[in-house]
Amino acid sequence: KEKVEITKEQQALMKVIADAYNRHQIPQDVAKKLLQDQYSAEENFLLLTEMATSQVQVLVEFTKNIPGFLSLNHEDQIALLKGSAVEAMFLRSAQVFSKKMPNGHNEVLEDRIRRSGISEEFMTPMFNFYKSIGVLHMVQEEQALLTAITILTPDRPYVKDQQAVERLQEPMLDLLRKLCVLQHPQKPQYFACLLGRLTELRTLNYYHAEMLTSWRMNDHKFTPLLCEIWDVE
Ligand SMILES: O=C(Nc1ccccc1F)[C@H](C1CCCCC1)n1c(-c2ccc(Cl)cc2)nc2cc(F)c(F)cc21
Numbered sequence: 420k421e422k423v424e425i426t427k428e429q430q431a432l433m434k435v436i437a438d439a440y441n442r443h444q445i446p447q448d449v450a451k452k453l454l455q456d457q458y459s460a461e462e463n464f465l466l467l468t469e470m471a472t473s474q475v476q477v478l479v480e481f482t483k484n485i486p487g488f489l490s491l492n493h494e495d496q497i498a499l500l501k502g503s504a505v506e507a508m509f510l511r512s513a514q515v516f517s518k519k520m521p522n523g524h525n526e527v528l529e530d531r532i533r534r535s536g537i538s539e540e541f542m543t544p545m546f547n548f549y550k551s552i553g554v555l556h557m558v559q560e561e562q563a564l565l566t567a568i569t570i571l572t573p574d575r576p577y578v579k580d581q582q583a584v585e586r587l588q589e590p591m592l593d594l595l596r597k598l599c600v601l602q603h604p605q606k607p608q609y610f611a612c613l614l615g616r617l618t619e620l621r622t623l624n625y626y627h628a629e630m631l632t633s634w635r636m637n638d639h640k641f642t643p644l645l646c647e648i649w650d651v652e
Pocket residue numbers: 445449450453463464466467470471474508511512513515516517528531532535537627630631
């Protein structure tokens with residue numbers, strides 16, 4: 420039985436990533452807002468574009484705290500952010516969705532999202548992903564590391580120096596693997612399961628532009644930042 424322990428520098432890395440993640444959390448206000456009222460498709464779309472725009476800004480701040488990220492080639496920094504922003508948003512949405520709320524609130528939230536304006540065909544893949552994240556009961560540190568690992572995916576389009584990105588991603592993967600063994604000793608496949616979620620996350624990437632352009636309303640308006648990140652308009 421391999422004795423797993425976190426080294427001093429891994430503890431320091433964990434602290435940096437977890438603090439950055441907590442500092443740059445989007446307040447849970449999107450769930451609270453959705454629970455308060457039933458909005459029209461237009462209002463929901465506006466809320467989504469506002470949330471997604473602020474999420475990108477939050478993601479940039481979080482990414483700047485990843486050790487070594489700012490030493491990467493500048494074009495590669497942009498390619499990594501552009502390549503991971505949508506996945507980070509769905510990962511964040513899944514974490515918001517999975518938060519245990521008072522009785523009945525989780526059901527209301529799901530219902531509000533089902534009726535928000537998203538086309539029917541995307542409900543199943545999206546909620547399947549949210550539920551597969553929910554059953555993992557991830558702790559904050561795991562969520563923060565998983566987001567950092569998603570950002571540091573070497574094979575994003577247009578990344579020139581993939582090795583440099585691998586060198587940053589590897590210590591995160593090693594730390595997450597150890598955390599999983601220590602946090603979930605009764606689930607030896609937990610780490611592999613987490614990485615499997617990242618594969619499922621990429622499939623949502625595939626749908627995201629169509630999820631927006633097929634929102635049940637006319638004349639979809641996007642912020643310039645979203646046009647950049649979400650391959651729309
Ligand atoms: O705001 C959102 N997500 C979000 C963005 C940035 C940071 C944090 C976020 F939760 C949207 C709302 C917007 C308003 C209409 C309903 C969906 N959202 C999605 C979502 C995101 C993108 C597409 Cl194309 C389809 C659904 N899934 C959600 C699950 C939740 F539990 C939740 F609370 C909100 C969620």
